[in-house]
Amino acid sequence: MAGELYDAGTLPAFMDYPTLGGGYAFLWDAARKGRLSHAYLLGGPRGVGKATFARALVASLFCERAVKPCGECESCRRVLTRNEPDMIEVLSPEDKPIPIERIRQVITQISRHSFGGGARVVLFEPAEKLTPAAQNCLLKSLEDPPANVLFFLLSHEPGALLGTIASRCSLVRLAPWTDERLRVPLARMGYAPENIEAALPRAGGLIGQALAVLSDETAQAELNTLTQRILSIKHDADAVALSTLLKDDRGCADKTLTALEQALQQALMVRTGWMSAQAVTDGALREWCQNGSVEELTALMKAVFDTRKRRLSQVNWQAGIDRLLMKILEAKTRWQQS
Ligand SMILES: [Zn+2]
Numbered sequence: 001m002a003g004e005l006y007d008a009g010t011l012p013a014f015m016d017y018p019t020l021g022g023g024y025a026f027l028w029d030a031a032r033k034g035r036l037s038h039a040y041l042l043g044g045p046r047g048v049g050k051a052t053f054a055r056a057l058v059a060s061l062f063c064e065r066a067v068k069p070c071g072e073c074e075s076c077r078r079v080l081t082r083n084e085p086d087m088i089e090v091l092s093p094e095d096k097p098i099p100i101e102r103i104r105q106v107i108t109q110i111s112r113h114s115f116g117g118g119a120r121v122v123l124f125e126p127a128e129k130l131t132p133a134a135q136n137c138l139l140k141s142l143e144d145p146p147a148n149v150l151f152f153l154l155s156h157e158p159g160a161l162l163g164t165i166a167s168r169c170s171l172v173r174l175a176p177w178t179d180e181r182l183r184v185p186l187a188r189m190g191y192a193p194e195n196i197e198a199a200l201p202r203a204g205g206l207i208g209q210a211l212a213v214l215s216d217e218t219a220q221a222e223l224n225t226l227t228q229r230i231l232s233i234k235h236d237a238d239a240v241a242l243s244t245l246l247k248d249d250r251g252c253a254d255k256t257l258t259a260l261e262q263a264l265q266q267a268l269m270v271r272t273g274w275m276s277a278q279a280v281t282d283g284a285l286r287e288w289c290q291n292g293s294v295e296e297l298t299a300l301m302k303a304v305f306d307t308r309k310r311r312l313s314q315v316n317w318q319a320g321i322d323r324l325l326m327k328i329l330e331a332k333t334r335w336q337q338s
Contacts, residue, residue: 016184017056023172024053031060032068037170039142039151041127043158044174047208050154051125053174055080058087061119061150085115088122092129100133107141110149119148127153128160135162142168176205186210224282226252227259230325231284233332239325246321253321254311260324261304264288268297291335303327 017028023042030036036057042050059069059079069076078084088106092098106122114120124130130138142151142165153169155161179200185207186196191214199217203210226245233239246253263285269275270289280286288297307320 016181017053020177020181023174027053027057027172031057034060036061036150038145038149039153039169041153041155041158041161041166041169041171042174043155043171045176045206046156047206047212048174048176049207050174051123052207054123054152054154055082055087058084058121058123058150058152061121062086062116086118086120088120090122090124092126095129098124098130098134100131100137103130103134103137107137110141110146114148119150120146121150121152123152123154125154126157127155127165128157130161132162135165139164139168177207178205179203182207182210186214223255223259226256227263228282228284230256230260230328231263231288233325233329236329239322239329243318243322243325247318253317254308257304257308257311261301264297264301264304267292268294268301271297292331296331300324300327300331 017024019025027036027040040054042054044050056069056071059071059076061068062075062079062084063069064073064075069079071080075084079087082089088109090098090102090106110120110122139162141149145151151169153161153165158166158171182200182203182205183196186199187193191199195214195217196210199210199213202213229238230242233242246256263282266275266280267285267288270277270280271292271294277286277289280289292300303320303324307317307324309315310317310320
């Protein structure tokens, strides 16, 4: 899950915040000592991990253990997995403006008693998406907050907020991490060292960006494996297993068709002399470059197009997939016999 530092299967990566220094260490220390003030404006580039950091701070308010936040107790987990009823998250769906009505709802909510009898937290992300009217409406609550309510305004661009809003919050800037610091949580989340090293130069010190690069690469690697599996079908049982797999995951089937089309296109280019066979590194595809006739490859491309058309027009596209897999199997059987 890109963008989420916390994963139920790994140790909470946020335990390293004090080592990041600057705004991270300062707020972490305040949270541990129970000295958070009532309104923070957390500024930092998109992908620096503002929301995850804010949730880790909030977890310290609800944590049930002596050293807070532990990241493991029921309360910490509720906050980190965004299931804490006393934490209201005001987000901008698809980067759309956050209207004044949403702020009115929040004000009504925080005027009531909290569910757990303790603190309530409101998190805005990104705060610059609040319309000017919404910001003005929020101003009063920031000036004179209800007891035990904390506000976290997260912003990629703190300068875009009304000055009156910014002046009522403590501004804390969150800087990108060094590569050395980024490696720790990424390794803890289970990414292979070589993949992490490949992603770091493209991450710019932003944990969110590093995760986006890594999850793209993981998805691409899975897709390559699946395409190879399809191209190396040898028996009826292989075709049946693949057919079931693609039937269960339509999103995956779309991407697979595209990947398959690209692979067949490459084989066709090799067969017609437009591309060197040396450029093909994938073993399964190499076999097609050596054995597949231009007619076979053209027929398979046509079968891919046909399957995609069925998919788009909601016709029984599964039949198209099955036919495609059978054609691959037939071609392979022919090569083995010749
Ligand atoms: Zn805890």
